[in-house]
Structure formats: structure tokens, C-alpha cells
Amino acid sequence: MDKPATIKDVAELARVHAATASRALNPQTRDKVSPRTAARIVEAARTLGYSPNSAARSLRTRTSSVVGVVIPDLRNPVFPPIVRGVEDALREAGYLALLGNTDGDAERERDLLTTMRGQQLAGFILATSRRDTLPPLGPDVSVVLVNRRTEAGDIASVVPDSGAGVRAVVNLLVERGHRRIAHLAGPQDTSTGVERHRAFLDGLAAHGLSPVGVVVSAAFTEQAGYEAAQELLAGSAAVTAIVAGNDMIALGCYRALEERGLRCPEDVSVTGFNDMPFLDKQRPALTTVRIPHYDIGYEAARLLLERIANPGAPAKRVVLPVQLITRDSVTSPASPA
Amino acid sequence: MDKPATIKDVAELARVHAATASRALNPQTRDKVSPRTAARIVEAARTLGYSPNSAARSLRTRTSSVVGVVIPDLRNPVFPPIVRGVEDALREAGYLALLGNTDGDAERERDLLTTMRGQQLAGFILATSRRDTLPPLGPDVSVVLVNRRTEAGDIASVVPDSGAGVRAVVNLLVERGHRRIAHLAGPQDTSTGVERHRAFLDGLAAHGLSPVGVVVSAAFTEQAGYEAAQELLAGSAAVTAIVAGNDMIALGCYRALEERGLRCPEDVSVTGFNDMPFLDKQRPALTTVRIPHYDIGYEAARLLLERIANPGAPAKRVVLPVQLITRDSVTSPASPA
DNA sequence: TTGTATGCGTTATCAA
DNA sequence: TTGATAACGCATACAA
Numbered sequence: 001m002d003k004p005a006t007i008k009d010v011a012e013l014a015r016v017h018a019a020t021a022s023r024a025l026n027p028q029t030r031d032k033v034s035p036r037t038a039a040r041i042v043e044a045a046r047t048l049g050y051s052p053n054s055a056a057r058s059l060r061t062r063t064s065s066v067v068g069v070v071i072p073d074l075r076n077p078v079f080p081p082i083v084r085g086v087e088d089a090l091r092e093a094g095y096l097a098l099l100g101n102t103d104g105d106a107e108r109e110r111d112l113l114t115t116m117r118g119q120q121l122a123g124f125i126l127a128t129s130r131r132d133t134l135p136p137l138g139p140d141v142s143v144v145l146v147n148r149r150t151e152a153g154d155i156a157s158v159v160p161d162s163g164a165g166v167r168a169v170v171n172l173l174v175e176r177g178h179r180r181i182a183h184l185a186g187p188q189d190t191s192t193g194v195e196r197h198r199a200f201l202d203g204l205a206a207h208g209l210s211p212v213g214v215v216v217s218a219a220f221t222e223q224a225g226y227e228a229a230q231e232l233l234a235g236s237a238a239v240t241a242i243v244a245g246n247d248m249i250a251l252g253c254y255r256a257l258e259e260r261g262l263r264c265p266e267d268v269s270v271t272g273f274n275d276m277p278f279l280d281k282q283r284p285a286l287t288t289v290r291i292p293h294y295d296i297g298y299e300a301a302r303l304l305l306e307r308i309a310n311p312g313a314p315a316k317r318v319v320l321p322v323q324l325i326t327r328d329s330v331t332s333p334a335s336p337a
Numbered sequence: 338m339d340k341p342a343t344i345k346d347v348a349e350l351a352r353v354h355a356a357t358a359s360r361a362l363n364p365q366t367r368d369k370v371s372p373r374t375a376a377r378i379v380e381a382a383r384t385l386g387y388s389p390n391s392a393a394r395s396l397r398t399r400t401s402s403v404v405g406v407v408i409p410d411l412r413n414p415v416f417p418p419i420v421r422g423v424e425d426a427l428r429e430a431g432y433l434a435l436l437g438n439t440d441g442d443a444e445r446e447r448d449l450l451t452t453m454r455g456q457q458l459a460g461f462i463l464a465t466s467r468r469d470t471l472p473p474l475g476p477d478v479s480v481v482l483v484n485r486r487t488e489a490g491d492i493a494s495v496v497p498d499s500g501a502g503v504r505a506v507v508n509l510l511v512e513r514g515h516r517r518i519a520h521l522a523g524p525q526d527t528s529t530g531v532e533r534h535r536a537f538l539d540g541l542a543a544h545g546l547s548p549v550g551v552v553v554s555a556a557f558t559e560q561a562g563y564e565a566a567q568e569l570l571a572g573s574a575a576v577t578a579i580v581a582g583n584d585m586i587a588l589g590c591y592r593a594l595e596e597r598g599l600r601c602p603e604d605v606s607v608t609g610f611n612d613m614p615f616l617d618k619q620r621p622a623l624t625t626v627r628i629p630h631y632d633i634g635y636e637a638a639r640l641l642l643e644r645i646a647n648p649g650a651p652a653k654r655v656v657l658p659v660q661l662i663t664r665d666s667v668t669s670p671a672s673p674a
Numbered sequence: 675t676t677g678t679a680t681g682c683g684t685t686a687t688c689a690a
Numbered sequence: 691t692t693g694a695t696a697a698c699g700c701a702t703a704c705a706a
């Protein structure tokens with residue numbers, strides 16, 4: 001097994017031409033060769049431990065069984081399950097995942113895509129969340145967007161039904177008697193931040209309510225959430241409930257409340273978004289919206305594989321349901337407005 | 338930008354032959370072409386958005402700029418930072434990471450490696466933790482092990498100094514006055530489980546102590562830790578401190594203690610291992626050992642790149658220091674033995 | 675310093 | 691049904 005066997009070696013052993021061996025070994029074209037010789041070739045391939053050189057194949061076919069997966073940062077807890085779902089779906093189809101982090105940096109994203117484009121990838125799964133940049137990929141490459149959609153709807157995408165999630169949160173709060181509800185929005189240069197903000201306003205409006213305050217958090221982090229919450233609490237009077245743009249912001253909100261001597265949920269109810277791990281172990285356990293991250297990744301990969309197999313078909317846009325997770329951080333306000 | 342530009346296009350635009358363009362674009366051979374023409378070629382490449390076809394290059398050079406990264410499960414919180422570190426180091430060198438999960442399944446690992454081997458990868462980073470299986474890769478492929486070492490020491494590896502970490506934990510407990518110390522060990526078919534168990538025994542022995550109880554947890558999960566802790570608490574009398582095999586097991590231990598009406602740390606001190614996210618927000622905040630996951634990944638990738646550049650060099654074995662993180666889950670025993 | 679020629683391993687096209 | 695041939699894009703030995 002010093003030099004890996006080539007298709008020529010297989011052909012020689014099976015006493016056929018390399019082209020015939022190629023046909024026999026490729027499921028697509030196996031029926032173009034007689035069963036008897038095909039069997040001989042397969043046998044020869046096995047005894048030689050032949051495994052096709054993917055570089056040569058890619059060069060010839062201008063594609064590969066590798067998919068590029070681009071995310072902002074793997075350390076953000078929403079991405080591991082997404083990537084895992086992607087990988088599982090890809091593997092079932094014999095594909096592999098090439099992973100890249102961008103840190104949300106447009107230039108880094110561009111570099112990464114350029115590098116990846118040189119790899120003859122079969123397609124891309126883009127889970128980046130900046131709103132402005134659209135991937136500089138040709139129209140011929142298969143792409144599936146995760147957590148984001150194009151206005152035009154010309155690119156396939158998989159997103160959670162965030163709007164429904166935020167509205168469910170708002171409905172819960174209103175049902176519990178809250179009227180003075182504020183929002184700690186995520187960064188407004190991200191699609192998720194904008195989307196949830198809009199849904200928050202819509203949700204309130206459906207009850208004839210207006211927000212008692214909205215502060216945009218500088219990032220989806222605990223620290224930024226903490227700072228935004230400070231600002232909110234300093235400014236608005238008598239907030240009874242805060243809808244945070246995500247779980248991290250909600251945790252920052254916990255800290256700000258504690259610092260001001262406010263109890264959660266007795267004084268202020270708080271909700272998150274995403275249902276990260278260990279939220280059930282926070283004090284208080286955070287009421288939030290569970291996003292089916294794994295399923296999103298899995299579905300995105302399935303969609304991509306579909307598009308690779310059938311590039312002409314219209315771009316599907318999948319919306320996955322979310323789930324309200326009711327825990328301890330929401331209760332009725334002490335003095336209903 | 339429909340058809341990606343080839344080196345021929347670049348050469349044409351720069352009015353040179355493709356071979357010259359190749360030389361100019363390759364750092365290795367850039368000095369074999371005059372600075373003026375080189376500049377012209379680089380400029381042409383940029384205007385065309387040229388990125389080399391890696392399939393062609395791999396076919397020619399019999400290698401690629403892609404590295405296989407194999408882990409058990411990305412959803413285990415120790416792996417995202419490791420993979421991120423790997424990716425960062427690889428990217429600095431122009432390499433990409435092909436990611437695969439094995440779920441600790443030996444067969445799946447074998448399949449994955451076989452598939453990856455067909456991709457002309459430049460090397461592998463193996464972060465799997467089963468002790469029995471050794472990767473079925475030829476001696477010619479570059480490999481770096483993460484969190485694990487071979488007995489023979491013939492394969493490069495990067496590991497945290499887990500022994501020192503466990504001993505630091507034991508020392509802390511002994512300093513605080515604990516004498517009746519037990520261990521909830523991780524699965525003994527993993528290298529980490531075995532290693533920490535041994536270090537626990539050594540650490541106690543250094544103080545002339547013997548363990549008051551050792552129960553092996555079926556897995557590195559909260560549930561398994563919970564069950565193991567139940568068994569431990571039912572069996573041994575008067576444990577004052579428990580050293581858990583990792584943070585998840587420690588959290589399971591929390592639950593078991595609570596169920597038995599025991600308070601942590603007043604009745605029983607508990608320690609973890611890994612310093613997962615959000616441990617500081619647990620109740621009580623968990624005293625644990627911080628592993629430099631990102632650095633481990635980064636260093637592993639650096640090592641691999643070194644080996645790729647210089648396959649003949651002896652295999653380095655890097656041990657990274659760990660850090661004791663003292664929080665609230667350890668205190669002095671109520672009644673020192 | 676630059677150009678020419680060749681081959682890496684595979685598969686698509688054409689001919690037999 | 692099978693064989694011959696060419697080409698995918700790049701890097702390198704050799705010639706100029």
C-alpha cells in the first residue's frame with residue numbers, strides 16, 4: 001500500500017481499459033458495462049484497495065463531495081448543534097464539511113469564500129448574519145442560507161420562525177398581566193436583531209400596546225446586554241418585563257437588575273431567545289424560545305444536497321417552528337398596570 | 338466572474354506564459370522570476386480574482402491545503418474552542434479544516450478516516466478519546482493527537498497537564514482540611530477518564546491519604562454523574578469532598594446532593610474539570626480546572642503544520658499548563674476528620 | 675529570467 | 691459493450 005492504487009492499476013488487473021474500469025466503478029454509469037466485466041473490475045478494485053483520487057475527479061468533473069460551511073464563531077453556542085446537523089446530513093450523502101469562521105467580519109468572510117471557491121466545493125452553507133454583505137459567489141454555485149433570507153427570495157434558506165417565537169413571548173407576558181414591556185434588541189446590523197425587534201413591536205401592537213423602552217445592545221453578549229440593561233433601567237420608569245434579543249443579553253440583564261436591587265421575576269420578568277445549554281440552571285431559570293438548531297443545520301444540508309442534484313429547481317425557503325420554554329423568569333407583575 | 342479565472346487567464350493578461358505566472362504566484366518560486374514581471378502577474382491575478390484550482394494543484398503535488406479534524410461530538414462544549422483554535426492556526430497558513438464527528442464510535446471513526454483519506458489531505462488532527470483504537474492511517478500521513486498520547490510516543494500530541502490539574506484540586510481540598518475525599522471518575526475506556534483517576538490517586542497518596550470511595554461514571558454527562566453520585570453517597574459514609582471527572586459529572590453530583598438533602602459546599606465540597614461556560618453562574622459556582630482548549634487546538638494545528646513541512650522530524654509532545662479556578666463549591670469541612 | 679513540454683488520475687466524448 | 695483519446699488546471703524538469 002505504498003503508492004495508492006490508481007484506476008489504471010485496477011483496469012490492468014481486470015484486463016480492461018481504464019475507461020471501462022471508471023464506468024464500472026461509478027454507480028451512475030455502471031449499467032453501461034456488462035455485468036460480468038463489471039464484477040471483475042469491482043473485485044480487482046477491492047483486492048487493490050482502490051480508492052479514487054478525489055483531486056483528479058474534482059479536476060475533471062469540476063465539483064467535489066465537499067461543502068463549505070461558513071459561520072461567525074463556533075464558540076457561540078448556537079452554532080455547534082447547527083454544524084453538527086449539517087455534518088450528519090452531509091455524511092449520509094457521502095459529503096464532507098469544510099468549516100470556516102468569519103467572526104462576522106466582512107473581509108474575512110470574503111477571503112474565506114475566495115479560498116473555498118478554489119476548492120471546487122459542491123456548495124455552501126452560509127450561517128453568517130450580517131445584513132449588508134451578500135456572498136460574492138457566482139450564480140452557478142449552490143448556496144443555502146441559515147438564519148437569514150434574501151429579500152428577493154432567490155436563494156434557498158432555512159430559518160426558525162423567530163417572529164412566532166417573539167410573539168409567543170410577548171403573548172405570555174401580556175397574559176400574565178404585563179403592560180410595561182421593554183426590549184433589549186440585538187445589534188441592528190444583524191438580521192436576527194432586526195427581525196426580533198420588528199416581531200417585538202408587532203407582538204405588542206397586536207395587543208394595542210407600545211414598548212415602554214427599547215435599547216439596542218451593542219452585541220449578542222452578556223456584557224453588552226448588561227450595559228444595555230443599565231441604560232434601559234436608568235431611563236424608563238417602572239418596566240415590569242424585558243424581552244431580550246437573546247439569552248446572553250438576558251443574562252446580562254440579570255446582572256443589571258441585581259445591581260439595582262431589583263429581583264427577577266418578582267420585580268421584573270425577563271425572557272431570552274435561543275435556549276442555550278444550562279439556562280435551566282440559571283437563577284432564575286430563564287424563560288426563552290427554543291430554536292431547533294440541529295434541525296436547522298440538518299435541513300439546510302438536505303436542501304443544499306437537493307439543489308446540488310437539481311440546480312434548476314426554484315429555491316426553497318424553509319421555516320422551522322420554534323418552542324416557547326416557560327421557566328421561572330416570568331411571573332405576573334406585582335402591581336398590574 | 339462566471340467561470341473562475343485560471344492561471345492561463347492570468348498569464349494572458351500579464352503577457353507571460355502560464356509557467357511564469359505559476360512561478361510568480363507561488364511564494365516558493367517567486368524569486369525565480371523578475372520582480373517587474375512578478376508584480377505584473379500578481380496584479381493581473383488580483384484583477385481577475387484568480388484563486389488557484391486546488392484540485393489541479395493537489396493532483397500535481399499529491400497533497401492539499403486541507404486538514405482533517407476528527408472529534409467525538411461538536412456539541413460537547415470542550416470541542417468548539419479546540420476546533421476554533423485549530424481553524425485559526427490553519428488559516429494563518431492558508432489551510433482549511435475538514436470537520437468530522439465520530440460520536441466516539443470506532444466504526445464511524447474508521448469510516449470517516451477512510452473517506453477523508455481519499456481527499457489527499459495534508460494531515461489529521463485527532464481529538465477522539467477512546468483508548469483502544471488507534472487510527473488506521475499509513476505511517477506517511479502527518480497526524481497530531483489532541484488530549485491523548487500514544488504509549489510509544491511516536492505520534493505528535495498536544496495535551497493539557499491534567500495530572501497537575503487534578504493534583505491541584507486535591508491539594509486545595511486537603512489544605513482546606515478535607516480527609517474523606519471521593520472520586521467520581523469518568524469512563525475508564527477514555528484516556529481522560531483513566532488519566533484523571535490515576536492523578537487523583539497519586540494526589541491523595543502524596544498526602545498519605547486513600548480515597549474514601551471511587552465510582553466510575555458511565556459517561557461524561559450530568560445524568561451519568563448524577564447516578565454515579567447516588568451510588569457513591571449511598572455507599573460511603575461521611576464523604577466531605579468529591580472530585581468529579583469533569584464539570585458535567587460535577588453538576589450531576591449537585592443534583593444528587595440536593596436530593597439527599599446535602600448542601601454544597603457546607604456538607605460536601607465538589608470540584609469539576611474543564612471549566613465549561615456558565616459554571617460561574619451555577620449554584621454554587623463550581624470550583625474546577627480550566628483547560629486552555631483554544632490553545633490546545635491552536636498548538637495542535639501548529640504542530641501539524643510543522644510536521645507537514647518537515648515530516649522527518651521527531652514527533653513533539655506538547656503539554657499545556659492548566660489553571661485551578663477557585664469558586665464557591667469548595668469550603669472547609671464542617672467537622673474536620 | 676522565461677518559455678516549452680509533460681504528466682498528475684480521472685471521466686466525457688467519440689469511435690469501433 | 692468496450693477502447694482510444696483528450697482535457698480538466700497546475701507545477702516542474704528541461705531547454706532556450
